[in-house]
Amino acid sequence: MDADAPADVLDDLFATIESRKADLPEGSYTTSLFTHEKGENAVLEKLGEEGTEVVLAAKDDDDEELLAESADLVYHLLVLLASKDLTIDDLRDELAARFG
Numbered sequence: 345m346d347a348d349a350p351a352d353v354l355d356d357l358f359a360t361i362e363s364r365k366a367d368l369p370e371g372s373y374t375t376s377l378f379t380h381e382k383g384e385n386a387v388l389e390k391l392g393e394e395g396t397e398v399v400l401a402a403k404d405d406d407d408e409e410l411l412a413e414s415a416d417l418v419y420h421l422l423v424l425l426a427s428k429d430l431t432i433d434d435l436r437d438e439l440a441a442r443f444g
């Protein structure tokens with residue numbers, strides 16, 4: 345990637361998620377996912393819920409809701425990747441390997 349390229353919001357978001365995982369600051373929603381009494385199931389359940397909400401927003405032709413729920417889904421997916429010690433660059437590599 346071009347070193348002068350503007351920072352990508354996904355990179356910034358993932359860096360924040362990794363920082364929350366390392367520091368576990370109080371009051372952080374991301375921290376609450378990493379420390380939940382349900383363990384990994386907490387983020388897995390949220391992923392399932394958000395996936396359903398994406399489907400329902402699309403079915404209702406509600407573009408605003410579709411974008412909002414898609415953002416929720418992507419955020420929770422990134423939390424899951426971080427919880428597995430995977431990175432957004434791993435995801436980028438996987439997508440790039442399929443491209444073209």
Ligand SMILES: N=c1c2ncn([C@@H]3O[C@H](COP(=O)(O)OP(=O)(O)OP(=O)(O)O)[C@@H](O)[C@H]3O)c2ncn1[C@@H]1O[C@H](COP(=O)(O)O)[C@@H](O)[C@H]1O
Pocket residue numbers: 357360364371372373374375393415416419
């Ligand atoms: N992108 C997100 C993001 N998307 C969704 N969410 C949270 O995901 C939850 C979605 O749950 P729901 O849609 O079910 O709404 P809810 O009724 O609040 O759900 P419950 O949590 O109560 O079950 C909400 O609590 C949202 O706040 C997010 N929380 C955080 N981020 C990003 O993470 C950064 C760090 O956040 P903290 O960890 O809170 O500091 C933030 O600056 C944001 O950039």
